[in-house]
Amino acid sequence: MLNIGHRGAAGEAPENTLASFLLAIKQGATAIELDVHVSADGEIVVCHDATIDRTTDSRGAIADLTVEQLKQADAGRWFNKAFTNERIPLLGEVFDAMPVDFPINVEIKSNKHPQVVQKLIALMQNKARTNSVIVSSFGYEVLYALKRAEPEIRIGLLYDKPIDYRALAEWNKVKLYSLHPHYKLVNHDYAKDVIAQGYMLYPWTIDNEVRMKELIENQVSGIITNFPGRLNQLLVAS
Ligand code: G3P
Numbered sequence: 001m002l003n004i005g006h007r008g009a010a011g012e013a014p015e016n017t018l019a020s021f022l023l024a025i026k027q028g029a030t031a032i033e034l035d036v037h038v039s040a041d042g043e044i045v046v047c048h049d050a051t052i053d054r055t056t057d058s059r060g061a062i063a064d065l066t067v068e069q070l071k072q073a074d075a076g077r078w079f080n081k082a083f084t085n086e087r088i089p090l091l092g093e094v095f096d097a098m099p100v101d102f103p104i105n106v107e108i109k110s111n112k113h114p115q116v117v118q119k120l121i122a123l124m125q126n127k128a129r130t131n132s133v134i135v136s137s138f139g140y141e142v143l144y145a146l147k148r149a150e151p152e153i154r155i156g157l158l159y160d161k162p163i164d165y166r167a168l169a170e171w172n173k174v175k176l177y178s179l180h181p182h183y184k185l186v187n188h189d190y191a192k193d194v195i196a197q198g199y200m201l202y203p204w205t206i207d208n209e210v211r212m213k214e215l216i217e218n219q220v221s222g223i224i225t226n227f228p229g230r231l232n233q234l235l236v237a238s
Pocket residue numbers: 006033035048107136158180204205224
């Protein structure tokens with residue numbers, strides 16, 4: 001079962017920064033989840049929101065800012081002054097900071113679909129990351145565009161309402177690698193059914209220990225959490 005650090009260890013470090021990813025690994029995460037957008041100069045940058053207003057000391061839409069401008073923003077101090085000088089990372093920088101086979105769940109947030117598809121494939125191939133990345137999104141169009149362009153890529157669908165994943169697979173003629181439901185959609189029977197259909201099952205975002213224990217008992221494939229240290233303790237004890 002993967003212990004997937006959500007935006008790194010976002011409960012204890014500024015989300016989607018290298019400090020957060022490295023802390024997650026230190027605490028026992030066996031994978032990390034992060035979010036990506038495309039900058040004005042076409043680079044894939046790691047940030048949850050479409051703007052940098054909430055998670056840095058600067059303002060503006062990522063789509064309107066160059067990497068040089070984005071790198072001027074402090075992405076750590078807002079969380080805690082101990083993290084002052086953390087920067088918004090490029091996805092390539094995160095790839096370089098982790099062992100090449102370390103699992104990374106890249107969630108596409110950008111609406112620049114054609115551009116993000118081409119850039120992401122090129123970056124994953126260039127960094128030999130095709131086999132260690134799962135690309136997820138709430139939008140299946142971008143996932144299927146990726147899969148059609150590069151069949152080796154593993155894609156996972158995010159959702160927060162019930163979906164008919166069998167119909168989706170038949171309709172699109174492309175099988176998802178993984179399903180990423182909101183945790184409230186998952187119970188014992190649901191997990192059993194999804195896994196019997198051959199999907200990985202990665203519910204999000206679970207920080208509560210009681211709920212973590214239930215999902216461990218339900219044998220999901222991984223748990224996405226802001227507190228990978230907390231989950232690690234439960235997995236070690238189970
Ligand atoms: O990947 C699961 C989760 O990250 C989806 O929601 O808003 O945290 O990106 P959000």
